[in-house]
Amino acid sequence: MKPVTEDAKGYRRLIPSLTALVEFEAVARLSSFTLAANELGVTQAAVSRQVRFLEESLGVRLFHRLHRSIKLTGEGEALYFVVAESMQRIAGVYDRLSNGGEEQELVLATTAAFSHFRVLPRLPELKRIQPQLKLRLTTTMFTADLRHNEVDIAVRYGNGTWRDGTSSLLFDEEVFPVCSPAWLEANASPQSLAELAKAQLIGSDSTSEGWMGWEAWFDAAGLRPPRLQYALRCSLYTDAIEAARHGQGIALGWRRLLTGLLDAGELVRITEASVKVRDAYFVVIPHGHMITPATNSVIEWLRGGAASA
Template sequence: MKTAIEKPKGYRRLIPSVTALVEFEAVARLGSFTLAAHELGVTQAAVSRQVRFLEETLGQRLFRRLHRAIELTEEGEALYRVVAESMQKIASVFDRLARGPVQQELVLAATSAFSHFRLLPRLASLKAAHPDLQLRLSTQMFTADLRHKEIDVAVRFGNGTWPDGTAMLLFDEEVFPVCSPAWLAARSEPDTLEALASAVLVESDSTTEGWMGWEAWFNAVGFRPMRLNFALRCSLYTDAIQAARYGQGVALGWGRLVHDLLASGELVRLPVASFKPPESYFVVVPHGRTITPAIDGPINWLREGADA
């Protein structure tokens, strides 16, 4: 008796519509049927039909339709990660073949403080290690959703768990008071937490998870002052540190960021107390982004700076 030989299933039989996958990826990445339709140059109704076709084919809901919003289901998130990565690989090959041999561009996102104090002073060593790399810095004030940006790598401070990318630990952090040598020479050193709370302080706004201001720092080191003497409040941490450099008062020094200023003597550390946050710095690669040599090299470069 002859046994029927099962024919292998081709991609066309397993994947009923590439168009539906393309439109699903756009909706998942942008979080909106309207924005996806605008990007793809089709109507919103057409996008909705393609996504509904996928859901009917799979027998699974891919999105939760909320009031004026949508979010991926668990099944939708699993499909999005695979589709996004596959499309990124295809797009990268098409782009490389179409443009021919060119310099590799890396889009690196970080806060203005990390870029100003940590990245820019060390760029020469990155270029020396990777001379063909063309870097584009994307400076952010707040943590942005990587699914909405053309970003290859992001540096973030937090707990390492984000829904839009894969995080790899860079280094931890320590927070302590800093001031200029001139400011310290003109007055007695605040050698207790009580004296520090009464000193002239420079504050900066919290712009990311885990980032702390003076009140949170005092609480973390076990001291609750009745009031704090703020001489200046800044929206950006870079401005707060610059104010401290110019003798305007005492700022909170994030060790990884003010390392070079301490080494050069432009700032001095007040040995009153310090706090090591539970959060750390991470490099985050967006879901769907392949870690190519152009990405892997700078990631390793960032990690090599852990001791400085």
């Protein structure tokens, strides 16, 4: 039997309870003592005792206990990020060893529009460069808290600053009007922003992520038209683009999303007017998740074609 080393003794002294850390991680990730207890198969009282034990051992509060919710303190966030990352690393190695070293499933979270226009059409390329990769797509809002979801990579549009993961730039974005070649053939092309404002516009509801609608686009382009009269309004951006493809009018085109349709000639730009938005697309890795070679490969695939676009 190997003797217990001084380092091992030190770990036991500094980390008095691995059980407490496991239960703390579940509470922090789920923002609930009750949900953590259900996940771990123990009582809520047992989870509370373990977290209280950690707080007493450290001499700091890990959670703000509010009336109907809990929130990590600054010290709690610092501990959570380290614990979550360490547990993910252990779990990842364990999974690979227990499955004979095979690559595990990778979960990619995007909005429906990003998945529809940017991810799905390019899946054959990903299968070519990563034939063993098992990809699972999940649709989320850009603002969904990654700590509450089993996500390996998320794509978000914004300023790149989020508290639940580490972000890196995918690409910037610009927005301009698009229509189908058939619509352009059947209708006179607007010669000014004022004429464009009176054309058959297809609108889609603005989202909480900051995607602009026609009113905001005209304002950014330098025109404040009277109340717009839409030929069609959609709640989903994907529907607005499909309507434009089928010749129903002019929609706002987000360049990075529509590169494939523009290159294929299914959509065309109707004017040189364009708005470069301040925010951009970022890839976000949730805290506690390892960046593996497969993860890097997917990120580069997501970024692929950005320069040429």
